[in-house]
Amino acid sequence: MPRTLTALRSPAPFSTAKSMIWLFQFLTLVFCLGPGNTVSQTSSTPLIVNGVVGESVTLTLKSPMEEKIMSITWLHDGKSIIFIEPNEALNRVTDPKRKNRLKVTKSYSLQLSNLTMADTGPYSAQITTLTSSLFTSYDLRIFRRLRNLQVVPHTKWSKNRTCEIHLTCSVENPNDNILFRWQVSGNTLQSEANLTISWDPKSFDEETYTCVAENPVSNSSFSVSVQSLCKSVTNEKNEHLDTMWIVVAVPSICIVVVIIVSLFVCRKKIGFLSSYLLSLLQGSRDLAFGTSTRLCLVEDR
Structure with missing residues (x-):
């Protein structure tokens, strides 16, 4: 009677496969923390930070003192902007547009200088230790200082x-x-x-x-x-009234003056005419008187 042989799976390959999967996940996490990649963030309540256009602001980081930090990645809108390796004393800016505006303090806090409105938005810092990853979230709001009130x-x-x-x-x-x-x-x-x-x-x-x-x-x-x-x-109203008075009074005065002058001129003309008429009458009377006198003399003769 032939024997049926049952193949037994060795536990070693299973353990090796599990280790490989764990290593792959770890390496994936490490590479995701690298420059320029999007990393999912936790849903912790962000710390609101206010900044001023053209000035500087610091996103303060509280690192876990009980564990050794392997790396810190600062992100804006989920994208890496600077990668820090404390053991290697390495700070690598991963956003070329901000190369001259980013600075890391001794406590690994992030300082942004010469702020613009484009810097507004969510920030996060991911601290990676040997055993865990810790997210700290921020909401940076940027305003202009009030001017010309x-x-x-x-x-x-x-x-x-x-x-x-x-x-x-x-x-x-x-x-x-x-x-x-x-x-x-x-x-x-x-x-x-x-x-x-x-x-x-x-x-x-x-x-x-x-x-x-x-x-x-x-x-x-x-x-x-x-x-x-x-x-x-009130002063404007009085000035307006004064102006109105001038506008009304000056023409009225001018009209009155014109009337008076006209009357005076007319009176002079009338007086001259009267004198002229009187002189004419006087001349006519004298002429008539002389004529009648001459006629009387002629008759007497």
Whole structure:
């Protein structure tokens, strides 16, 4: 009777295959941490960091002190920008566009200089030890410092003799997450750029309103005096009235002067004409008297 031989699988090849799979996964992780490759990040809550355009910012790294660090990879939007090997004292910038703007501190924190709006976004640092990989996430937000804060007033007098003022607060970069608020005597009236108020000149109160503009990296303020604004409108109104008076009065005076001169000239002409007529009458009378006299003399003869 023939014997059936059963082939037994040696445990050694199984162990070797398992080791190869583990080694392949490890090497894949190492290569993924290399320059220019995308690495998946953990879902930990990122640390929000604010930066200023043209200035520098530091992403602070807290490394595990209990384990020896093999490598650190800093990433932006999931792509490697600098690779660090502490044992080899090697810092290799993997993003050529930032070569002159990246610096690693002694604690392996990342410093970015001459910031631009393109630097905004998620950052992460992956610390690799012999036994684990640790992710630290950041959310870098970049803003411009506030400049040229201005308050534009629109002032007019109402029918009930109160001064109505509409104030508009503005800055040079209105889209940089700016918050506006209006304050008077240290108290906040409202949190917006526009403010409408009325002022009664009978109260004799001089109130100063302050516009405060702020974003996460800077703040600025501008104050206006209500009394000064209303006085300027009053002066403008008076100047307008003076101008209107001049516009109306000067032509009227000219017309009156012309009429007077015309009357005077006419009177002189009438007087001259009257004198002329009188002289004519006188001459006619004398002529008639002389003629009648001569006729009488002739008859007498």
